[in-house]
Amino acid sequence: MKQTEEQTRVDFKMITFTLAGKDYGIDIMKVKEISKATKFTFVPNAAPFVKGVYNLRGDIISVIDLSIYFNLQNTEVENDGIENMIILRLEEHVIAVIVDTIDKVVGITSENIQPPHPLFGDVNIKYISGVVENEGRLYVIFDVERIFGNEEPVEPINTADFRTQESTVSTAVNANKEDVDIGFIEETLITFLSFHSSPVNQVWIRNRFEAWKKQKGDNIQLVNEHDAESYLAPFSSPFSGTFWSNEYAEKVASFLSEGHTGNFYVWNPGCGSGYESYSIACMVKNKLPSVHLKIVAHDNDLIRISTAPGLVVPQSSLESHYDRFLTEGKKGIQFNKEIKDAILFEYHDITHDNTLPKLDLVVMRETVSYLVPDRQNYIFGVLDEMMKPGSLLVLGANEEPLNPDAWNKVENSGVAAYKKK
Amino acid sequence: MRVEYINPFVEAAYNIMHEVLQTEIVRKDLYLKKTAQPVLGVAALVGLAGDVEGRVLIDMNQSTATKIASTMNGEELTEMDELVMATITELANMITAQAVTKLFDLGFKFDLTPPSIFTGENMQVSNSNVEALIVPLEMPQGLVEINVAIRERM
Numbered sequence: 054m055k056q057t058e059e060q061t062r063v064d065f066k067m068i069t070f071t072l073a074g075k076d077y078g079i080d081i082m083k084v085k086e087i088s089k090a091t092k093f094t095f096v097p098n099a100a101p102f103v104k105g106v107y108n109l110r111g112d113i114i115s116v117i118d119l120s121i122y123f124n125l126q127n128t129e130v131e132n133d134g135i136e137n138m139i140i141l142r143l144e145e146h147v148i149a150v151i152v153d154t155i156d157k158v159v160g161i162t163s164e165n166i167q168p169p170h171p172l173f174g175d176v177n178i179k180y181i182s183g184v185v186e187n188e189g190r191l192y193v194i195f196d197v198e199r200i201f202g203n204e205e206p207v208e209p210i211n212t213a214d215f216r217t218q219e220s221t222v223s224t225a226v227n228a229n230k231e232d233v234d235i236g237f238i239e240e241t242l243i244t245f246l247s248f249h250s251s252p253v254n255q256v257w258i259r260n261r262f263e264a265w266k267k268q269k270g271d272n273i274q275l276v277n278e279h280d281a282e283s284y285l286a287p288f289s290s291p292f293s294g295t296f297w298s299n300e301y302a303e304k305v306a307s308f309l310s311e312g313h314t315g316n317f318y319v320w321n322p323g324c325g326s327g328y329e330s331y332s333i334a335c336m337v338k339n340k341l342p343s344v345h346l347k348i349v350a351h352d353n354d355l356i357r358i359s360t361a362p363g364l365v366v367p368q369s370s371l372e373s374h375y376d377r378f379l380t381e382g383k384k385g386i387q388f389n390k391e392i393k394d395a396i397l398f399e400y401h402d403i404t405h406d407n408t409l410p411k412l413d414l415v416v417m418r419e420t421v422s423y424l425v426p427d428r429q430n431y432i433f434g435v436l437d438e439m440m441k442p443g444s445l446l447v448l449g450a451n452e453e454p455l456n457p458d459a460w461n462k463v464e465n466s467g468v469a470a471y472k473k474k
Numbered sequence: 475m476r477v478e479y480i481n482p483f484v485e486a487a488y489n490i491m492h493e494v495l496q497t498e499i500v501r502k503d504l505y506l507k508k509t510a511q512p513v514l515g516v517a518a519l520v521g522l523a524g525d526v527e528g529r530v531l532i533d534m535n536q537s538t539a540t541k542i543a544s545t546m547n548g549e550e551l552t553e554m555d556e557l558v559m560a561t562i563t564e565l566a567n568m569i570t571a572q573a574v575t576k577l578f579d580l581g582f583k584f585d586l587t588p589p590s591i592f593t594g595e596n597m598q599v600s601n602s603n604v605e606a607l608i609v610p611l612e613m614p615q616g617l618v619e620i621n622v623a624i625r626e627r628m
Contacts, residue, residue, distance in 0.1 A: 355480070355504055362477050397626065398477040402506045405605045408625060 063160035068139060069192055070152040073125040077152075078159065078185070078192040085142040087155055091135045107149055109140065116149045117201070141197050148201055159187050166194065235262050238275055238284065245281035251426045257288060257451035290418045290450040294325050297332035299372045304468040306340040308445050309414070317344035318410045320439075322403045322432075323420030324350035327361030327396070333416055334392045335378050346395040349409060353402040361398045363387070404428040412440045418449040429455060436473075446471040475607050475624050476526075480504070482576035483530070483569075484609050487620045490569045491611055494546050502610040507621075511606065513597040514619065515539075516554070518566035521587035522574075528624030530573075531599060531606075532566040538616030545615065554593060563589045569620065 067078035068087065093105030093116050102122040106113050116138065119125075138149040166183035182196040235258065239250040250258050265284060266273055275281045292301055317337060324330045330350040337346050352358040365385040380389040387393075401407075404424060415436060421429045433455045436446065446460065447470045454460050460471035484501065491499050515535040522528045534542070536554050543561040544551045551558055566589045574584045601623045609620040 353506065358477055359480065399626075400475050400477055400480060400506070400607065401605065405506065405508045406603045408603045 062162045065163040065166070066158055066160045067192070067194060069156040069159050070137070070139065071154050071156065072120050072123070072152055074153075075125075076156070076190050076192045078194045079139060079141070079197055080182075080194070081158060083141050083143065083197050085140045085147060088138050088140060088149075089135050090138055090149075104136075104151060107138075109147070109149070112147065114140070114147050114149055116151060118151045120151075120153065122150075122200075141201065143198055143201055150197075150201075159192065161185050161187055169193075231262075234273060235259070238262065238265075238273075241275040242281055242285065245275070245278040246285060247423055248281075248285060249422060249425055249429070251422070251429050252455055253429060253448075253452050254288070254422045256453065261287065288419065288422075288449070288451050292329075292332070293419060293449070295328050296366075296371055296375070297329065297336065299374045301468065302332060302336040302339075302374065304465045305447060305470065306336050307465050308463050308470045308472070309337070309340055310443070311341075313341045313344050313413070315345060316410075317341060317346050317414070318412045319346070319348040319414040319416065320409055320412050321348055321350040321416050322352075323417060323423075324352050324358065324361065324398065325354065326357045327364050327398060329416065329418070330361070330396050330398070331364065331388055331392060333414075334388075334395050335375055337414070338378065338392070338395075339374060347410070348396045350396055350398045351401040351403050352398075353400070355400055358398055358400055362393070362396075403432065407435050407439075409435070409439045412436075413444045414447070415440060415444070416447045418447065419452070420449075422449070422452060440473050442473055444473050446473065475605070475622065476626060478580060478582070479577065479622070479624055480607060482573045482580070483607070483620060483622050486573035486576060487569050487609055487611060487618075490565070490572060491613065491618065494565065494568070495542065495613060495615070497545075497614055500612040502612060504610075505608050507606045507608055511599060511621075513592070513599050514617075515593065515595060515597075516559075516562060517592045517597065517599070518562050518589050519592065520566055520570040520589045522570075522584050522624060523587070524584045525582055526584065526624050526626055528604060528622070529601070530566070530570050531619075531621040531623075532562070532569060533619040533621050534562075534616060536593070538618060541615035542618075559591050559593070563591050566591075 066081040068081055068084050069076055069078045071077070088109075090107055093107050095105045096103060096115075099105075102118050104116040104118050107116045136151045137153070137155045138151055139155065140147060140149045166185045168183055169181040180196055180200045182194050182199075185192050185194060239258065242248040242250065261284065275284055292298060297305075319333060319337065321330045321333060327350060330348055334346065334348055337344070350358075350361070352361075363384070365382075365387055366379070367386075371379070378389055378392045379386050403420075417432075421432055424432065437456070437459060440446065445463075446454065448454065450469070454471055459474055461474060463470050463472055484504070488499055488501055513531070514533045516533070516539040518532040520530045522530065539562050540551050540554060540558050542565070543558040546561050546565070547557065567586075570586055570589070574586060577584055599621075604623040604625045606621050606623040609622070611618045611620065
């Protein structure tokens with residue numbers, strides 16, 4: 054009775070195979086197909102476990118020998134070098150792994166999967182999602198997404214992985230009182246203002262801590278939201294959340310190379326009520342009058358962004374360089390059609406999927422610092438993919454890119470930005 | 475999603491539901507969902523094309539669907555039959571059509587596809603690379619979610 058009950062609840066199927074005489078399994082949902090092949094194309098200077106590449110009906114995929122990868126005793130291939138391959142479809146790519154023999158498909162109840170035992174010798178434990186028994190055989194189930202996917206194995210340190218581990222190691226070693234204090238402050242900033250310390254803002258956080266200590270003496274801890282806000286107050290850039298001054302706009306514009314023609318795409322995540330997006334539009338129109346400008350402005354604060362498309366401006370707050378872009382509307386003074394048509398305001402959470410054109414300029418001031426470190430990584434990945442070479446990134450005055458090697462810093466009397474290499 | 479699109483959908487959903495059910499409708503906070511998301515059980519889908527591409531999904535569970543259909547038809551319906559499905563389909567059509575009319579007045583041109591209805595359990599809907607705006611409406615018959623995913627053509 055119990056047997057049938059369990060059989061009906063098969064909710065996990067795996068392909069089983071052997072490596073050096075032991076049984077292993079891979080989740081069938083990750084397996085695209087199985088196949089036999091020989092004569093892989095050798096890749097010079099590849100890691101020893103990479104057998105080469107293989108042409109799978111037009112797609113070139115890498116072939117990895119699992120027994121070499123896991124340092125297991127390699128059994129000799131008998132039948133003329135024909136290898137058994139399991140072709141895996143991972144989230145990011147398709148690869149093939151070579152195993153000794155492919156056994157069958159085994160259906161099990163996922164509840165019966167036991168967590169891996171820490172004493173597992175032959176295969177590193179973080180690559181195993183569990184162990185399961187079926188018909189008297191014990192199968193070790195590989196977590197192939199962790200082994201071959203881009204997903205990093207879960208590390209206890211959740212610092213951004215663009216930087217070398219060196220800095221984190223050295224901080225851990227000199228864990229003195231000051232580090233503990235900064236650690237507390239960083240925690241509090243997350244709690245009250247969802248501000249996440251990371252390599253984007255770490256330099257500023259350290260410097261600010263010195264100033265804060267001088268100001269507050271012994272009483273340095275942040276006890277409430279008000280304290281957290283005053284700690285962060287100097288973090289914001291000039292003209293954050295408001296119209297840019299002529300002087301500031303000209304400094305930023307000086308980084309844009311002349312001679313742009315055709316489309317000019319800008320991304321402005323965290324645009325809030327849109328003041329900065331309009332400032333950017335006017336700046337680009339002044340500097341590069343002939344380009345076809347398109348600004349994609351995103352914010353996940355519905356209340357603030359919903360006023361942005363029809364923004365009414367008190368003229369007194371604007372300097373003269375905005376004049377030619379303003380027009381008298383029914384509700385008051387607004388930006389003219391040329392500027393409005395150039396900006397697309399979208400209610401959007403940038404930590405979700407971003408659909409963007411290839412970008413010439415990204416203005417993202419005090420935005421990434423308010424995302425969890427994992428999403429900060431994701432956003433810099435998006436920039437890496439979507440920004441054209443030579444395009445410009447403007448971060449907050451106290452922020453730095455996560456991947457400093459990918460950028461050339463440019464400066465003009467106190468204003469800095471980053472050119473993509 | 476483009477800010478200008480949000481209000482027409484919220485207003486149309488609210489107005490139509492209020493009109494056909496003649497009852498108090500409470501609009502809860504709007505939010506954004508990532509691409510893949512579970513569907514409550516009965517989903518009426520209307521595709522959008524034109525200046526944009528996307529779809530509108532009117533989503534509710536089966537009990538809510540039968541209760542709404544009962545009210546709209548003025549008779550007591552107890553199970554998900556042809557009439558209930560036809561009624562929910564029509565509801566989706568009305569909401570989307572009114573929203574599209576409002577959008578047209580603002581200068582955006584949308585075309586509609588005929589509505590189709592999906593029922594079942596444990597369903598998920600996923601649109602690649604578009605996040606969905608969720609407009610939850612609470613009424614005595616239950617919860618109805620208007621799920622709008624629209625992407626600009628670039």
